[in-house]
Amino acid sequence: MLKDQLRDFVDSVTDKSHVSDEDVKVLQDEILKDGITSRLEVETLLTLDRLACAAESWGAALTRLVVDFVVWTRAPHGSVSNDDALWLATLLEISGPSPNAMNIAYAILDEAGHVDAALLDFIMRGRQQARLSQLAA
Template sequence: MLNDRLRDFIDSVAETGRVSDADVTKLQEDILKGGIASRIEVESLLALDRAVEAAESWGRVLTKLVVDFIVWNRAPQGAVSGDDALWLSTVLEISGPSPNAMNIAYGILDAAGHVDVALLDFIMRGRQQARLSQMAA
């Protein structure tokens, strides 16, 4: 379930079309002070990430929130299960592997003791796409 305060935050930011530094601070220090609580919150924040422009601080905070949720708030702690890796890689891949999506995947890889192959496949596809884009330019 999506927390009402987070829903209001997302609606407000979507309306303006931009996540400001003040929005990021409010999200981190007030709305999600205890972290992300559900997959739907992750999906909603990632959808917002794809839909609006954002201050530089947004990517760092979004990455930390998602990494903490996947690695430390899900069982087993410190590892990413196959189910979580498949779900997250699917969500991250919507609209292609964005810089924030790739940073989240790499952040999880750095923080977790074990990561299922589904997330590693996402990273490899993202790297391949980046190489192909560079070759085409």
Template sequence: MLTDQLRDFIDRVSDRGHVSEDDVRMLEGEILRDGITSRLEAESLLALDRIVTAAEGWGTALARLIADFVVWKRAPQGAVSNDDALWLATLLEVGGPSPNAMAIAYAILDEAGHVDVALLDFIMRGRQQARLSQIAA
């Protein structure tokens, strides 16, 4: 379930089409000061990321929020289970491995003591796609 504050934030930002630095500060400092608490919140923020432009701090904040949720607020703490890795890799794959999606995956890899292979596969596919894009350019 989304809090009213988070729902209002997502509605306001999606209507505007842009996440500002002030929005990022409000999200981290007020709306999600205790972090993401559910998959629905994570899914909603990832969906928002796909439809808006954003200030520079958005990608870093999003990666930090998602990594903290997946690594430290889900069981087992400090590791990413197969279920969570499949769920997250599927979400991050929507629309292809964007820079923010890759930053999220790397942030999780940096934080977790163990990461299931599903998330590692996503990272490898993203790196391969980036190489192919560079070759084609």
């Protein structure tokens, strides 16, 4: 179940189609001050990332929140299980590998002691797609 505060935040941002620096501050300092606590919260924030334009601070905040949840809140701590890697890679893949999705994947790779191949596959697909886009331009 989604926290009421987070649901209200998402509704507000969706209505204005923009995540401001102030929104990011409220999200980090008040709504998710103890971090993300469920997959549903990650899914909600990644959906919001695809739907709204955002201030520059959004990407870094989103990345930090997701990395902390996947690497340090989920067991085993410091490692990304096959189940979590498949789940996250599937979420990050929706609508193609966006810059924030790629930043999240790379940050997890940097921070975790072990990352399942599903997330590595996502990174490789994203890099290949970026390379193909550059060749087509």
